[in-house]
Amino acid sequence: MKKIAVYPGTFDPITNGHLDLINRSTKIFDELIVAVAKNPKKALLFNVDERIEMIRKITKDNSAVKVESFDGLLVDYVNKKCSSVLIRGLRAVSDFEYELSMALMNRKLDSEIETFFMMTSELYSYISSGVVREIASLNGSVKCLVPEYVEQKLKEKFSKET
Amino acid sequence: MKKIAVYPGTFDPITNGHLDLINRSTKIFDELIVAVAKNPKKALLFNVDERIEMIRKITKDNSAVKVESFDGLLVDYVNKKCSSVLIRGLRAVSDFEYELSMALMNRKLDSEIETFFMMTSELYSYISSGVVREIASLNGSVKCLVPEYVEQKLKEKFSKET
Amino acid sequence: MKKIAVYPGTFDPITNGHLDLINRSTKIFDELIVAVAKNPKKALLFNVDERIEMIRKITKDNSAVKVESFDGLLVDYVNKKCSSVLIRGLRAVSDFEYELSMALMNRKLDSEIETFFMMTSELYSYISSGVVREIASLNGSVKCLVPEYVEQKLKEKFSKET
Amino acid sequence: MKKIAVYPGTFDPITNGHLDLINRSTKIFDELIVAVAKNPKKALLFNVDERIEMIRKITKDNSAVKVESFDGLLVDYVNKKCSSVLIRGLRAVSDFEYELSMALMNRKLDSEIETFFMMTSELYSYISSGVVREIASLNGSVKCLVPEYVEQKLKEKFSKET
Amino acid sequence: MKKIAVYPGTFDPITNGHLDLINRSTKIFDELIVAVAKNPKKALLFNVDERIEMIRKITKDNSAVKVESFDGLLVDYVNKKCSSVLIRGLRAVSDFEYELSMALMNRKLDSEIETFFMMTSELYSYISSGVVREIASLNGSVKCLVPEYVEQKLKEKFSKET
Amino acid sequence: MKKIAVYPGTFDPITNGHLDLINRSTKIFDELIVAVAKNPKKALLFNVDERIEMIRKITKDNSAVKVESFDGLLVDYVNKKCSSVLIRGLRAVSDFEYELSMALMNRKLDSEIETFFMMTSELYSYISSGVVREIASLNGSVKCLVPEYVEQKLKEKFSKET
Numbered sequence: 001m002k003k004i005a006v007y008p009g010t011f012d013p014i015t016n017g018h019l020d021l022i023n024r025s026t027k028i029f030d031e032l033i034v035a036v037a038k039n040p041k042k043a044l045l046f047n048v049d050e051r052i053e054m055i056r057k058i059t060k061d062n063s064a065v066k067v068e069s070f071d072g073l074l075v076d077y078v079n080k081k082c083s084s085v086l087i088r089g090l091r092a093v094s095d096f097e098y099e100l101s102m103a104l105m106n107r108k109l110d111s112e113i114e115t116f117f118m119m120t121s122e123l124y125s126y127i128s129s130g131v132v133r134e135i136a137s138l139n140g141s142v143k144c145l146v147p148e149y150v151e152q153k154l155k156e157k158f159s160k161e162t
Numbered sequence: 163m164k165k166i167a168v169y170p171g172t173f174d175p176i177t178n179g180h181l182d183l184i185n186r187s188t189k190i191f192d193e194l195i196v197a198v199a200k201n202p203k204k205a206l207l208f209n210v211d212e213r214i215e216m217i218r219k220i221t222k223d224n225s226a227v228k229v230e231s232f233d234g235l236l237v238d239y240v241n242k243k244c245s246s247v248l249i250r251g252l253r254a255v256s257d258f259e260y261e262l263s264m265a266l267m268n269r270k271l272d273s274e275i276e277t278f279f280m281m282t283s284e285l286y287s288y289i290s291s292g293v294v295r296e297i298a299s300l301n302g303s304v305k306c307l308v309p310e311y312v313e314q315k316l317k318e319k320f321s322k323e324t
Numbered sequence: 325m326k327k328i329a330v331y332p333g334t335f336d337p338i339t340n341g342h343l344d345l346i347n348r349s350t351k352i353f354d355e356l357i358v359a360v361a362k363n364p365k366k367a368l369l370f371n372v373d374e375r376i377e378m379i380r381k382i383t384k385d386n387s388a389v390k391v392e393s394f395d396g397l398l399v400d401y402v403n404k405k406c407s408s409v410l411i412r413g414l415r416a417v418s419d420f421e422y423e424l425s426m427a428l429m430n431r432k433l434d435s436e437i438e439t440f441f442m443m444t445s446e447l448y449s450y451i452s453s454g455v456v457r458e459i460a461s462l463n464g465s466v467k468c469l470v471p472e473y474v475e476q477k478l479k480e481k482f483s484k485e486t
Numbered sequence: 487m488k489k490i491a492v493y494p495g496t497f498d499p500i501t502n503g504h505l506d507l508i509n510r511s512t513k514i515f516d517e518l519i520v521a522v523a524k525n526p527k528k529a530l531l532f533n534v535d536e537r538i539e540m541i542r543k544i545t546k547d548n549s550a551v552k553v554e555s556f557d558g559l560l561v562d563y564v565n566k567k568c569s570s571v572l573i574r575g576l577r578a579v580s581d582f583e584y585e586l587s588m589a590l591m592n593r594k595l596d597s598e599i600e601t602f603f604m605m606t607s608e609l610y611s612y613i614s615s616g617v618v619r620e621i622a623s624l625n626g627s628v629k630c631l632v633p634e635y636v637e638q639k640l641k642e643k644f645s646k647e648t
Numbered sequence: 649m650k651k652i653a654v655y656p657g658t659f660d661p662i663t664n665g666h667l668d669l670i671n672r673s674t675k676i677f678d679e680l681i682v683a684v685a686k687n688p689k690k691a692l693l694f695n696v697d698e699r700i701e702m703i704r705k706i707t708k709d710n711s712a713v714k715v716e717s718f719d720g721l722l723v724d725y726v727n728k729k730c731s732s733v734l735i736r737g738l739r740a741v742s743d744f745e746y747e748l749s750m751a752l753m754n755r756k757l758d759s760e761i762e763t764f765f766m767m768t769s770e771l772y773s774y775i776s777s778g779v780v781r782e783i784a785s786l787n788g789s790v791k792c793l794v795p796e797y798v799e800q801k802l803k804e805k806f807s808k809e810t
Numbered sequence: 811m812k813k814i815a816v817y818p819g820t821f822d823p824i825t826n827g828h829l830d831l832i833n834r835s836t837k838i839f840d841e842l843i844v845a846v847a848k849n850p851k852k853a854l855l856f857n858v859d860e861r862i863e864m865i866r867k868i869t870k871d872n873s874a875v876k877v878e879s880f881d882g883l884l885v886d887y888v889n890k891k892c893s894s895v896l897i898r899g900l901r902a903v904s905d906f907e908y909e910l911s912m913a914l915m916n917r918k919l920d921s922e923i924e925t926f927f928m929m930t931s932e933l934y935s936y937i938s939s940g941v942v943r944e945i946a947s948l949n950g951s952v953k954c955l956v957p958e959y960v961e962q963k964l965k966e967k968f969s970k971e972t
Contacts, residue, residue, distance in 0.1 A: 003165065003190070024276055028165070028247055073464045085190055090262070090279070100252070103281045104450035109464060114186055117252070117279035119265045125935075126752035140721045140757060235950045266936035271950060287449075288590035302559045302595060327489065327514070348600055352489065352571055397788045409514055414586070414603070424576070427605045428774035433788060438510055441576070441603040443589045611773075612914035626883045626919060651813065651838070672924055676813070676895055733838055738910070738927070748900070751929045762834055765900070765927035767913045 004083040005029040005116070008074055010040045013150045014055050015132055017124030021089045025118060026064040033081055034059070038071040045133050045157060058147045075110040086115040091125050166245040167191040167278070170236055172202045173213050175312045177294055179286030181220060183251045187280065188226040195243055196221070200233040207295050207319060220309045237272040248277040253287050328407040329353040329440070332398055334364045337474045338379050339456055341448030345413045349442065350388040357405055358383070362395040369457050369481060382471045399434040410439040415449050490569040491515040491602070494560055496526045497537050499636045501618055503610030505544060507575045511604060512550040519567055520545070524557040531619050531643060544633045561596040572601040577611050652731040653677040653764070656722055658688045661798045662703050663780055665772030669737045673766065674712040681729055682707070686719040693781050693805060706795045723758040734763040739773050814893040815839040815926070818884055820850045821861050823960045825942055827934030829868060831899045835928065836874040843891055844869070848881040855943050855967060868957045885920040896925040901935050 005025060011018060011034070026032050034055055038048050046054070048069050059065040070077040078086060086106065088099050103115040127145050136142050136154040143151060167187060173180060173196070188194050196217055200210050208216070210231050221227040232239040240248065248268065250261050265277040289307050298304050298316040305313060329349060335342060335358070350356050358379055362372050370378070372393050383389040394401040402410065410430065412423050427439040451469050460466050460478040467475060491511060497504060497520070512518050520541055524534050532540070534555050545551040556563040564572060572592065574585050589601040613631050622628050622640040629637060653673060659666060659682070674680050682703055686696050694702070696717050707713040718725040726734065734754065736747050751763040775793050784790050784802040791799060815835060821828060821844070836842050844865055848858050856864070858879050869875040880887040888896065896916065898909050913925040937955050946952050946964040953961060 027274075028276060028278075073459070073462045075464075100281050101450040101452075101455070104283075105455055105459075107283075108450070108468065109459070112189075114190060115281065116190075117281075119262050119277065119279070121266075121269075126749040126756070128749070131749070131753055135721070135753075135757070138721045140723075144756065235945070235948045237950075263936040263938070263941070267941055267945075270936070270954065271945070288587040288594075290587075293587070293591060297559070297591075297595070300559045302561075306594065351598075352600060352602075397783070397786045399788075424605050425774040425776070425779070428607075429779055429783075431607075432774075432792065433783070436513075438514060439605065440514075441605070443586050443601065443603070445590075445593070612911040612918075614911075617911070617915055621883070621915075621919070624883045626885075630918065675922075676924060676926075748929050752931075755931075760837075762838060763929065764838075765929070767910050767925065767927070769914075769917075 002030045003028075003085070004031045004033065004081060005085040005087050006033045006035050006078050006081060006083050007087040008035040008037065008070070008077075010037050010042070010044070010129065011051050011055060012044050012046055012129050013051065013132065013146060013153065014058060015124070015127045015129055015146050015150075016144070017089065017091075017120050017127045019058060019147060020121050020124055021087070021118055022059060022065060023062065025087050026062055029085070029087075030064060032065050032087070033083065034065060034067045035070045035074075035077060036067065038069045046153070050153070054150055054153060057149050073109065075106050075113055078113055079110065084112050084114060086113060088115060088117050089120050090117045091120045091128075164192045165190075165247070166193045166195065166243060167247040167249050168195045168197050168240050168243060168245050169249040170197040170199065170232070170239075172199050172204070172206070172291065173217060174206050174208055174291050175213060175294065175308060175315065176217050176220060177286070177289045177291055177308050177312075178306070179251065179253075179282050179289045181309060182283050182286055183249070183280055184221060184227060185224065187249050188224055191247070191249075192226060194227050194249070195245065196227060196229045197232045197236075197239060198229065200231045208315070212315070216312055216315060219311050235271065237268050237275055240275055241272065246274050246276060248275060250277060250279050251282050252279045253282045253290075326354045327352075327409070328355045328357065328405060329409040329411050330357045330359050330402050330405060330407050331411040332359040332361065332394070332401075334361050334366070334368070334453065335375050335379060336368050336370055336453050337375065337456065337470060337477065338382060339448070339451045339453055339470050339474075340468070341413065341415075341444050341451045343382060343471060344445050344448055345411070345442055346383060346389060347386065349411050350386055353409070353411075354388060356389050356411070357407065358389060358391045359394045359398075359401060360391065362393045370477070374477070378474055378477060381473050397433065399430050399437055402437055403434065408436050408438060410437060412439060412441050413444050414441045415444045415452075488516045489514075489571070490517045490519065490567060491571040491573050492519045492521050492564050492567060492569050493573040494521040494523065494556070494563075496523050496528070496530070496615065497541060498530050498532055498615050499537065499618065499632060499639065500541050500544060501610070501613045501615055501632050501636075502630070503575065503577075503606050503613045505633060506607050506610055507573070507604055508545060508551060509548065511573050512548055515571070515573075516550060518551050518573070519569065520551060520553045521556045521560075521563060522553065524555045532639070536639070540636055540639060543635050559595065561592050561599055564599055565596065570598050570600060572599060574601060574603050575606050576603045577606045577614075650678045651676075651733070652679045652681065652729060653733040653735050654681045654683050654722075654726050654729060654731050655735040656683040656685065656718070656725075658685050658690070658692070658777065659699050659703060660692050660694055660777050661699065661780065661794060661801065662706060663772070663775045663777055663794050663798075664792070665737065665739075665768050665775045667706060667795060668769050668772055669735070669766055670707060670713060671710065673735050674710055677733070677735075678712060680713050680735070681731065682713060682715045683718045683722075683725060684715065686717045694801070698801070702798055702801060705797050721757065723754050723761055726761055727758065732760050732762060734761060736763060736765050737768050738765045739768045739776075812840045813838075813895070814841045814843065814891060815895040815897050816843045816845050816884075816888050816891060816893050817897040818845040818847065818880070818887075820847050820852070820854070820939065821865060822854050822856055822939050823861065823942065823956060823963065824865050824868060825934070825937045825939055825956050825960075826954070827899065827901075827930050827937045829957060830931050830934055831897070831928055832869060832875060833872065835897050836872055839895070839897075840874060842875050842897070843893065844875060844877045845880045845884075845887060846877065848879045856963070860963070864960055864963060867959050883919065885916050885923055888923055889920065894922050894924060896923060898925060898927050899930050900927045901930045901938075 036048060036051050052067050055067045106113055132142050132145050137158055198210060198213050214229050217229045268275055294304050294307050299320055360372060360375050376391050379391045430437055456466050456469050461482055522534060522537050538553050541553045592599055618628050618631050623644055684696060684699050700715050700717060703715045754761055780790050780793050785806055846858060846861050862877050865877045916923055942952050942955050947968055
């Protein structure tokens with residue numbers, strides 16, 4: 001039976017840390033659905049179509065990866081996809097506590113759903129989408145932080161804004 | 163291809179928290195090898211044969227579980243077992259930091275090995291083998307903390323000692 | 325002399341975790357004043373009258389509980405109530421640091437006021453009012469997270485909104 | 487009804503941080519039993535009689551304080567004393583996680599027993615009995631860290647040892 | 649060669665904790681540039697000119713202190729000032745994780761720049777600009793939390809507002 | 811005036827993480843005294859002469875580095891060296907809390923002594939002397955974790971032992 005995992009997030013934009021986690025988890029699971037939150041409660045730089053397009057472009061050589069958007073309760077989405085596994089990355093203690101409470105809550109809502117956590121590689125631990133957006137907005141270089149295609153999209157976004 | 167995961171630990175003795183994690187991870191992996199550390203650097207209550215025997219007894223109805231002892235480098239053992247996945251439980255922030263450094267170190271020693279973390283169920287979060295040993299040594303009840311068979315073994319151990 | 329404690333918060337809405345703490349602290353203190361912050365700096369789902377009404381309904385059988393609103397400095401309010409004890413719940417490390425600095429600050433402002441912390445029961449540790457609001461807004465079930473009356477009020481609130 | 491609380495610990499030796507907490511909690515509770523662990527699993531500098539004698543000497547003007555030794559399960563001791571309240575101090579995040587699991591475990595063993603946590607005053611947050619012992623053993627001054635009587639006892643102890 | 653360090657922040661307003669850190673670091677470095685962020689992404693109580701004026705007034709007797717505003721990438725600013733040292737205060741675990749990721753990111757952007765962290769004195773650990781603003785807005789006393797001149801400016805600000 | 815800093819530790823043995831911190835801090839301070847604790851309370855693999863010899867060998871091209879042993883109170887040693895600056899590395903939250911209390915205690919013992927903390931580079935964050943000793947004892951490769959000379963000394967140590 002095919003093992004399907006779901007990797008939910010905002011991905012605004014996808015970073016090298018996300019990409020590393022995608023590639024590592026597809027060594028273990030047969031299919032990984034990258035589930036892009038349509039309308040999270042935070043202000044967004046890229047809309048959902050832009051965010052999906054970037055992830056598709058960057059992961060196009062990894063046939064185990066599917067990219068989709070979702071809204072509503074995450075556990076309902078995971079069930080619809082015939083999966084029972086959520087993948088989340090952990091970078092720091094503050095991540096840990098938030099993720100722990102989300103994992104417990106999701107198990108409460110659906111006891112069949114299991115959350116697996118992977119540690120972010122030490123090379124990517126300080127990268128978050130927020131830091132990437134901030135550096136790009138100040139014209140700093142994000143070359144080692146995001147794939148080349150995303151770097152270019154960030155430049156377009158911020159040159160348009162000015 | 164069969165997905166094999168390794169769940170290493172001391173298990174001195176196995177608790178309801180360990181058992182919960184074993185049962186949940188065998189829903190995802192085809193085979194789970196519970197790898198009992200032969201001679202960890204801490205003082206032990208049960209020797210390696212006793213610890214293995216208790217785990218085997220308690221997990222005997224779950225055909226996906228194998229119980230073995232190991233010593234030497236964990237990454238070498240995982241390779242010998244044709245696995246590339248380690249499973250570890252996380253209960254608290256202090257666990258988190260230790261586990262993060264172990265996971266990074268193991269990836270350094272063998273970049274193909276991946277560590278997946280599972281959150282301990284809220285019902286078991288305060289149970290550790292150490293707490294179980296302490297309560298049992300003071301004649302307190304460990305009925306809700308360990309399987310019945312382990313409870314009995316703890317009683318034998320501490321009545322012998324006195 | 326009657327021992328009076330004050331349990332301040334936003335309670336937007338009250339959860340099973342809050343209720344557990346209210347019931348446990350009235351075993352120790354003769355009177356517990358649940359002090360509902362009138363206009364905290366965050367966006368609210370329920371106004372102060374709605375929040376007070378829900379707490380009163382739910383705690384009506386516990387004669388040691390009084391429910392009131394407050395604004396201004398918390399230490400001034402506690403003094404006006406002839407109390408010198410604040411009760412706060414702790415769920416996680418991030419709570420802990422915030423609560424520690426608040427407790428030190430309140431003692432600075434009034435050295436006679438003492439803050440007592442109680443640990444949230446493991447069954448309620450992942451419940452926060454924020455998580456409850458989010459799940460209810462996505463039509464998820466909050467049956468085990470809040471008292472029945474609150475569940476109903478949440479349904480009304482979110483059906484009105486659509 | 488008299489409100490009795492139990493403050494358990496090793497007190498090897500009692501510090502200004504402990505003393506501050508004792509004095510603050512007797513403003514709230516009618517009686518505070520300082521319960522000195524007879525044989526904790528760590529190496530001790532002072533035996534149980536010496537530890538009790540120092541606490542009695544230092545708290546002799548506070549009539550709400552009783553000092554006793556205990557061994558066995560803490561919850562059994564608390565019951566025997568007709569109390570249902572444990573007092574514990576919190577200094578740091580690492581304290582917090584240990585104390586949380588102990589509080590949950592004690593509630594499991596006896597659901598009527600409640601643990602209240604008090605924050606250590608900022609002036610004493612870096613003082614622990616271990617740090618006091620280490621500084622005294624290196625002939626450093628512990629004048630601001632412990633009561634005068636304890637300072638003297640530490641000097642006697644370490645001059646005897648050499 | 650003159651050792652120049654940069655202490656960046658929002659300082660809205662400067663507190664006794666900031667001042668303590670400024671005075672302690674000028675014992676080590678020949679010059680300390682207090683770099684006031686012009687337009688941080690948070691809502692501000694004082695504009696950049698007001699914030700600079702308060703810091704200048706308060707530090708006018710310490711000849712090693714310079715006060716300036718900055719915007720853009722912090723590492724670019726540090727380079728322009730012929731410095732390679734950033735000074736940051738640490739109060740709590742939550743500070744620690746944020747500061748760690750910022751320090752790693754700044755080193756990534758410019759490997760010659762080093763961040764030194766100093767612990768906030770225990771007397772100031774619970775003071776943050778945010779807490780000061782909140783207490784002042786509720787007419788509480790901030791006498792021990794900020795220099796007298798800042799206390800006065802806060803009063804003016806909040807009396808104007810009403 | 812020459813700026814002298816003291817970097818105290820056990821260094822059993824020195825790792826690449828320590829070396830990175832030594833090289834980075836000598837860009838800021840004119841002289842760095844690596845102060846090797848003679849008889850810390852933990853069991854040691856290398857005696858003090860071996861630990862000093864390894865550090866000297868590895869840092870011999872950095873003329874700003876001096877290596878010495880010390881015992882007794884650290885603040886007394888720092889004073890004798892005409893320094894007032896301690897350097898410590900921070901890797902994780904658990905380090906942070908211990909280091910914070912040590913820094914506060916040292917300032918209490920001598921208010922002129924300042925502790926500066928540097929973040930360990932992300933490449934070395936999971937390396938500790940303890941992990942190095944464990945891997946070496948199991949015949950694992952420590953090539954990327956310690957300088958070549960230390961790797962060789964570890965091999966000698968563990969081949970002798972068997």
